[in-house]
Amino acid sequence: MRKMKRVVGLFLMFTLILSITACGSKTEQKADKEADVQSEETTQETNTEDGAGTEPVTIKLFTNLPDRTTGQGFLEQQIIDKYMQENPNVTIEIEALQDEAYKTKFTAYTSSNNLPDVLSVWGQPAFIDPVINSGYLAELNEADYADYNFIPGSLAGFSKNGKIYGLPRNTDIQVVFYNKKLFADNGISVPTTMQELYDVADKFNALGIAPCSIDGKDKWPLAIMYTDFIMKLTGDNTLLPNSIGAKDLSDPNFKKAADAMNELISKDFFQKSFTASDYGASRNLFAQGKAAMFYMGSWEMSMATDEAIPEEVRNNIGAFNLPSPDGAKSKTTDLSAWNGGGYAVAEKSPVKEEAIKFLNYIYKPENWAKGAWQNGICIPAQSYEEYLTGNETEVQQTLTNLLSQATNISGTPINDCGTPTFKTTSEDLSQQFATGMIDSETFVSKLNEALQ
Amino acid sequence: MHKLFSNKWIILSLIAPAIILFAFAILVPIIMSGYYGMTEYAGMGEPIFTGMKNYKRLFFNDPTFWKSLRNALLLGLGFVFIQHPICMIFAILVDKVSGKWEKFFRAAYFIPNVISVAVIASMWVYIFNYDFGLINNVLKWIGLENLQAEWLNPDHALGSVLFVLIWHGFGWGMLIYYAGVKGIDQELYEAAAIDGATGLRTYQYITLPLMKPVIRVNVTLAIISALKQMETVYLLTNGGPGDTTQFLANYLYLKAFRSYEYGYGNAISVIFVIVCILATVILNKIFKSTEEY
Numbered sequence: 001m002r003k004m005k006r007v008v009g010l011f012l013m014f015t016l017i018l019s020i021t022a023c024g025s026k027t028e029q030k031a032d033k034e035a036d037v038q039s040e041e042t043t044q045e046t047n048t049e050d051g052a053g054t055e056p057v058t059i060k061l062f063t064n065l066p067d068r069t070t071g072q073g074f075l076e077q078q079i080i081d082k083y084m085q086e087n088p089n090v091t092i093e094i095e096a097l098q099d100e101a102y103k104t105k106f107t108a109y110t111s112s113n114n115l116p117d118v119l120s121v122w123g124q125p126a127f128i129d130p131v132i133n134s135g136y137l138a139e140l141n142e143a144d145y146a147d148y149n150f151i152p153g154s155l156a157g158f159s160k161n162g163k164i165y166g167l168p169r170n171t172d173i174q175v176v177f178y179n180k181k182l183f184a185d186n187g188i189s190v191p192t193t194m195q196e197l198y199d200v201a202d203k204f205n206a207l208g209i210a211p212c213s214i215d216g217k218d219k220w221p222l223a224i225m226y227t228d229f230i231m232k233l234t235g236d237n238t239l240l241p242n243s244i245g246a247k248d249l250s251d252p253n254f255k256k257a258a259d260a261m262n263e264l265i266s267k268d269f270f271q272k273s274f275t276a277s278d279y280g281a282s283r284n285l286f287a288q289g290k291a292a293m294f295y296m297g298s299w300e301m302s303m304a305t306d307e308a309i310p311e312e313v314r315n316n317i318g319a320f321n322l323p324s325p326d327g328a329k330s331k332t333t334d335l336s337a338w339n340g341g342g343y344a345v346a347e348k349s350p351v352k353e354e355a356i357k358f359l360n361y362i363y364k365p366e367n368w369a370k371g372a373w374q375n376g377i378c379i380p381a382q383s384y385e386e387y388l389t390g391n392e393t394e395v396q397q398t399l400t401n402l403l404s405q406a407t408n409i410s411g412t413p414i415n416d417c418g419t420p421t422f423k424t425t426s427e428d429l430s431q432q433f434a435t436g437m438i439d440s441e442t443f444v445s446k447l448n449e450a451l452q
Numbered sequence: 453m454h455k456l457f458s459n460k461w462i463i464l465s466l467i468a469p470a471i472i473l474f475a476f477a478i479l480v481p482i483i484m485s486g487y488y489g490m491t492e493y494a495g496m497g498e499p500i501f502t503g504m505k506n507y508k509r510l511f512f513n514d515p516t517f518w519k520s521l522r523n524a525l526l527l528g529l530g531f532v533f534i535q536h537p538i539c540m541i542f543a544i545l546v547d548k549v550s551g552k553w554e555k556f557f558r559a560a561y562f563i564p565n566v567i568s569v570a571v572i573a574s575m576w577v578y579i580f581n582y583d584f585g586l587i588n589n590v591l592k593w594i595g596l597e598n599l600q601a602e603w604l605n606p607d608h609a610l611g612s613v614l615f616v617l618i619w620h621g622f623g624w625g626m627l628i629y630y631a632g633v634k635g636i637d638q639e640l641y642e643a644a645a646i647d648g649a650t651g652l653r654t655y656q657y658i659t660l661p662l663m664k665p666v667i668r669v670n671v672t673l674a675i676i677s678a679l680k681q682m683e684t685v686y687l688l689t690n691g692g693p694g695d696t697t698q699f700l701a702n703y704l705y706l707k708a709f710r711s712y713e714y715g716y717g718n719a720i721s722v723i724f725v726i727v728c729i730l731a732t733v734i735l736n737k738i739f740k741s742t743e744e745y
Contacts, residue, residue: 110496134497272582276604432694
């Protein structure tokens with residue numbers, strides 16, 4: 001019996017050792033194989049090259065667009081394919097993750113100081129400040145972009161001390177999308193004042209249709225809504241950044257904006273339990289015609305061309321700017337808009353020059369700006385006048401009009417104005433406020449506290 | 453053979469892989485966490501040493517931390533006092549039905565554990581939905597409209613989340629108890645029957661006492677998994693609305709990776725490890741004091 005025990009013990013130990021050593025050799029083998037594949041690839045590439053003597057280059061692209069078959073991810077992929085065709089010595093490796101997972105992995109890369117070459121970044125202090133301050137991003141030469149037609153001010157978020165570190169992809173406008181058919185069938189017209197908006201909410205609620213859908217689970221749309229109310233109340237786009245900079249939210253307009261937002265929510269304007277509804281669910285509510293409106297950024301104009309959305313809804317999407325509250329100082333043409341996502345190049349990239357060349361290629365107006373607009377994907381951060389075709393969807397036209405007639409633009413939403421900690425705290429607070437867990441006074445005072 | 457094992461070098465070489473594995477997979481990361489917990493570090497740039505500042509903030513200035521700890525403990529209590537008694541009753545019942553139905557029920561009760569957490573979470577989000585959700589529609593159907601509620605709003609969210617977690621963990625608990633019940637020698641029941649013991653008394657005096665080791669393992673596992681709870685909460689509510697349904701592990705993730713407070717996140721994780729160890733020690737103490745044989 002004792003002997004038996006020993007044999008079993010020995011066997012267990014042996015398997016443990018085996019498993020460890022086996023793991024080690026396996027990874028080595030794998031690495032060898034990869035190296036083989038790579039060298040094969042490189043030989044192939046050098047063979048197919050048309051002389052020129054260019055070295056094979058591999059650029060790693062880390063992007064927040066995992067869907068490679070529709071929308072922005074599709075466009076990105078198209079541009080990459082074109083670039084690799086024009087530059088046969090360049091291979092672009094893609095790693096794509098959804099926003100939140102992207103940001104998590106991004107931190108993992110920075111903490112091991114091992115960022116890929118070209119990166120998705122957000123030109124907002126909450127994301128980009130610590131990244132620039134720690135020297136992770138390569139400086140770009142502003143003169144390169146003189147004829148890229150970036151909208152004035154759109155590079156500001158990506159700049160620090162007069163140097164630019166990234167380029168924006170899009171201009172985002174916060175609007176209310178609405179289902180024109182539902183409005184027309186029920187004899188409801190587009191509201192232009194808050195009172196009219198409340199009336200619309202009453203009518204749809206009486207019909208058993210959710211008036212407006214919002215993604216309350218992810219919290220940031222609620223923070224954007226608060227920003228929208230600040231803008232719509234004051235018509236002043238300096239109040240928010242100045243107050244955040246001075247760490248002082250004592251201006252009475254902050255409470256007034258919160259009150260106005262609270263009033264809208266209290267009119268049952270949004271779907272039931274909207275804080276439990278995530279992006280997909282809230283979008284779906286609108287896309288399936290169960291909600292009459294959808295409060296979201298202009299990138300959702302691509303709904304109008306999304307085959308997955310029932311035709312009845314897809315062909316009837318309109319958009320309007322959130323009305324101003326009573327007694328507001330803003331004009332009806334003041335917008336909440338900003339330039340958020342974009343690309344940058346890692347400072348430590350071993351192929352920095354090539355990466356910047358590729359970055360510049362993406363932003364050639366005939367690539368991103370033209371593709372984004374003409375495919376109805378989103379509003380580019382570059383001027384797209386020359387790419388207007390006249391075949392735009394109605395919602396595209398509405399958004400273009402809103403933008404071209406804008407008298408003032410809010411800039412970065414409140415949650416992205418401060419530190420990353422302020423971002424999560426302010427988003428949490430926005431959600432607590434929206435569900436009525438805290439009142440407007442506590443909301444503003446806690447926001448103020450979070451700034452300190 | 454004996455000679456071989458008395459050589460200290462041989463012994464060392466045999467346990468070395470395990471020790472190295474333990475050191476690098478568990479010990480070193482914990483020590484690193486301890487260090488980062490005392491720094492201000494955004495996950496990028498250089499960490500700045502700040503001593504006990506993070507811990508001070510954690511203990512005296514962070515109501516969300518306490519709320520998430522409370523929620524985790526509530527979940528632990530829910531597991532022990534709600535889930536486990538039910539698990540045990542069902543284990544005994546499944547054992548009782550015997551035959552092909554036994555196999556069927558055993559498999560059926562375990563199904564929730566086989567389905568991916570992501571699917572479970574989004575399924576429950578839809579079940580809880582106010583307008584289209586199963587619960588509210590069933591309530592409406594049986595004429596109890598006044599009981600309809602917004603299940604994931606601040607008033608009900610914690611209860612709903614706890615319910616899902618207790619439901620989801622049910623299969624595991626039951627399966628382990630079931631194995632325990634199966635392990636009890638049938639002769640004991642026969643002997644008891646001869647002595648005149650019937651029905652509930654057999655369970656009270658034979659099944660329960662003999663299940664003690666199983667209960668012990670199961671309760672310890674339950675408490676630890678309650679403290680570690682992350683993925684279901686993350687997918688179900690992500691701690692919302694506000695911080696109503698925040699749990700320790702989810703909060704840690706949020707702080708370290710969303711707020712870029714890597715140092716602070718590490719401080720939470722150190723406390724987290726301590727809480728887990730404490731819970732295990734306390735449980736062992738409790739079980740030791742009730743051990744009779």
